Amino acid sequence: MKHGVSRQPHYSPVVETSFHVRYAETDAMGIVHHANYVVWFEEARSAFMRANGTSYTAFEADGVGLAVSEVQARYLMPARYDRLVTIRCWLENIQSRKLRFAYTVLDTASDQVLATGYTEHVCITPAGKVTRIPEKWREMLGQTMAK
Amino acid sequence: MKHGVSRQPHYSPVVETSFHVRYAETDAMGIVHHANYVVWFEEARSAFMRANGTSYTAFEADGVGLAVSEVQARYLMPARYDRLVTIRCWLENIQSRKLRFAYTVLDTASDQVLATGYTEHVCITPAGKVTRIPEKWREMLGQTMAK
Amino acid sequence: MKHGVSRQPHYSPVVETSFHVRYAETDAMGIVHHANYVVWFEEARSAFMRANGTSYTAFEADGVGLAVSEVQARYLMPARYDRLVTIRCWLENIQSRKLRFAYTVLDTASDQVLATGYTEHVCITPAGKVTRIPEKWREMLGQTMAK
Amino acid sequence: MKHGVSRQPHYSPVVETSFHVRYAETDAMGIVHHANYVVWFEEARSAFMRANGTSYTAFEADGVGLAVSEVQARYLMPARYDRLVTIRCWLENIQSRKLRFAYTVLDTASDQVLATGYTEHVCITPAGKVTRIPEKWREMLGQTMAK
Numbered sequence: 001m002k003h004g005v006s007r008q009p010h011y012s013p014v015v016e017t018s019f020h021v022r023y024a025e026t027d028a029m030g031i032v033h034h035a036n037y038v039v040w041f042e043e044a045r046s047a048f049m050r051a052n053g054t055s056y057t058a059f060e061a062d063g064v065g066l067a068v069s070e071v072q073a074r075y076l077m078p079a080r081y082d083r084l085v086t087i088r089c090w091l092e093n094i095q096s097r098k099l100r101f102a103y104t105v106l107d108t109a110s111d112q113v114l115a116t117g118y119t120e121h122v123c124i125t126p127a128g129k130v131t132r133i134p135e136k137w138r139e140m141l142g143q144t145m146a147k
Numbered sequence: 148m149k150h151g152v153s154r155q156p157h158y159s160p161v162v163e164t165s166f167h168v169r170y171a172e173t174d175a176m177g178i179v180h181h182a183n184y185v186v187w188f189e190e191a192r193s194a195f196m197r198a199n200g201t202s203y204t205a206f207e208a209d210g211v212g213l214a215v216s217e218v219q220a221r222y223l224m225p226a227r228y229d230r231l232v233t234i235r236c237w238l239e240n241i242q243s244r245k246l247r248f249a250y251t252v253l254d255t256a257s258d259q260v261l262a263t264g265y266t267e268h269v270c271i272t273p274a275g276k277v278t279r280i281p282e283k284w285r286e287m288l289g290q291t292m293a294k
Numbered sequence: 295m296k297h298g299v300s301r302q303p304h305y306s307p308v309v310e311t312s313f314h315v316r317y318a319e320t321d322a323m324g325i326v327h328h329a330n331y332v333v334w335f336e337e338a339r340s341a342f343m344r345a346n347g348t349s350y351t352a353f354e355a356d357g358v359g360l361a362v363s364e365v366q367a368r369y370l371m372p373a374r375y376d377r378l379v380t381i382r383c384w385l386e387n388i389q390s391r392k393l394r395f396a397y398t399v400l401d402t403a404s405d406q407v408l409a410t411g412y413t414e415h416v417c418i419t420p421a422g423k424v425t426r427i428p429e430k431w432r433e434m435l436g437q438t439m440a441k
Numbered sequence: 442m443k444h445g446v447s448r449q450p451h452y453s454p455v456v457e458t459s460f461h462v463r464y465a466e467t468d469a470m471g472i473v474h475h476a477n478y479v480v481w482f483e484e485a486r487s488a489f490m491r492a493n494g495t496s497y498t499a500f501e502a503d504g505v506g507l508a509v510s511e512v513q514a515r516y517l518m519p520a521r522y523d524r525l526v527t528i529r530c531w532l533e534n535i536q537s538r539k540l541r542f543a544y545t546v547l548d549t550a551s552d553q554v555l556a557t558g559y560t561e562h563v564c565i566t567p568a569g570k571v572t573r574i575p576e577k578w579r580e581m582l583g584q585t586m587a588k
Contacts, residue, residue: 019460020484022484023327023483023487024329024483026322027317027318027322028321028374028375030322031322033318034185035182035183035186035318038181038218039182042182042464043461043463043464043465046461046464047461050461055523056464056522056523057522068181069221070221070222071218071222072217072218073218073219074216075217075218078214081497081498082491082496082497082498128225166313167341169333170336170337171333171336171337171476173468173469174464174467174468174469175464175467175469175521175522186316189316190316193316193317193376197314197376203375204376229351323506328509329476330476332479333476361516362475363516365513365514365516366514368511369508369510369512372508372569
């Protein structure tokens with residue numbers, strides 16, 4: 001699992017993660033089932049957190065969580081079993097109570113874009129109430145953006 | 148697996164399908180993982196087809212396929228294990244080469260909306276080239292809308 | 295989602311649950327991916343609990359959980375998208391600290407056996423320590439067996 | 442995704458693959474859902490094939506497939522989100538028409554065994570008939586064992 005910082009012009013750094021397409025992720029059309037890109041987006045967010053030396057679990061340890069409030073994906077080219085794919089993930093936007101991550105899924109060998117998408121997240125208390133993103137987390141995520 | 152036609156004011160009929168939330172669909176937050184709603188949307192489309200006496204496989208038997216080109220979901224309330232959920236699915240739009248299904252996910256007992264979303268699909272040849280939706284299918288799907 | 299009690303000769307009643315194969319459950323071989331049968335077994339256990347007027351969540355509310363300690367599945371015939379499948383589930387064995395459920399997966403229309411399997415479960419405390427199955431649960435599950 | 446050959450005493454080489462636990466793989470118990478180990482076993486087989494410079498798709502290009510006929514898993518310790526896990530996979534047995542892979546799932550940091558299991562596979566024609574494993578593949582897989 002490699003992750004690095006892309007050199008493409010972006011207002012925030014991009015964290016990359018790469019892995020092979022699993023057979024279980026394919027469907028009867030012979031391609032990766034579209035729901036799995038949503039799982040890949042999430043794994044890319046996990047890699048984004050790891051690249052910052054932290055984790056969702058640290059977030060939860062601070063008594064708040066990030067609930068997914070919206071997801072969108074556009075599918076351009078199919079991915080197939082055993083291909084190496086790279087997911088680029090960056091923080092696109094951060095507000096007081098919510099933030100947005102964006103993603104590009106590429107075929108690693110050809111650099112062809114397979115899909116793009118975003119996810120929006122709201123900060124919630126353990127009781128499920130929307131709350132402010134803790135300053136510590138804003139700073140941590142902000143530093144990522146300024147890297 | 149029940150399915151029926153909703154009585155709510157809609158320009159097209161709504162096909163409903165209901166099932167219990169599976170334990171495997173939950174995540175460490177104790178709620179249904181957001182990627183599973185995309186799978187539920189698809190199962191609702193399958194029920195939509197079955198309500199029309201047909202199936203995706205019939206579509207494929209006609210030498211074309213429907214590839215998912217976009218998906219969007221908004222998450223309002225979490226779903227939990229063992230709850231009965233109802234997915235309402237309707238054809239929102241049909242063009243020459245693409246169509247859009249829309250969805251509402253409800254908690255069956257309380258009728259509370261858990262999520263909403265849509266999927267867009269393009270008609271493709273077995274080689275993956277975008278093509279016109281066969282007339283037979285436009286009619287079949289159109290009849291559904293006129294029902 | 296129907297469930298009933300099988301009339302086949304068995305030392306304990308069999309609870310059945312039926313559903314359509316989801317497209318997301320298929321793989322590039324055009325058949326249901328083998329890992330999904332493990333999910334179906336679990337859904338059959340959920341139906342078993344519901345047929346007894348209870349739920350895993352009730353189990354957890356009593357301060358214990360059932361952790362899966364072993365799973366085995368044998369695959370005889372492939373299942374395909376949109377087919378109606380029936381899972382038969384029964385309690386095969388119950389000891390002080392563990393129990394075993396057994397399963398048969400059938401194609402509902404043809405009654406052809408697609409797969410068989412079992413799962414073993416140990417009763418655990420919230421801390422993950424193996425403990426005795428509470429008497430209340432032994433009775434409840436025993437009544438199921440005696441039904 | 443690293444893979445290497447284990448140094449532990451084994452009659453056949455062991456191919457390792459490591460990856461982080463995905464959030465989507467957890468369930469409401471806060472641990473990895475047991476069905477995902479079956480997916481991990483499969484990903485370990487894919488790594489085994491890649492370590493041999495080949496792939497399942499090459500197998501399929503030769504006009505035969507490997508159908509999973511049996512799977513068994515024993516769960517010893519739970520895996521949790523974001524942990525790095527290592528799957529060790531080796532060919533345990535090969536006969537004229539079927540073969541068996543075995544697996545050990547470890548927590549990479551602690552080397553603690555989380556689960557063990559095996560899968561059996563029969564060689565099938567595109568029509569689904571059981572057939573002999575092609576000599577070319579027996580040799581390739583045999584060389585792996587002799588490595």
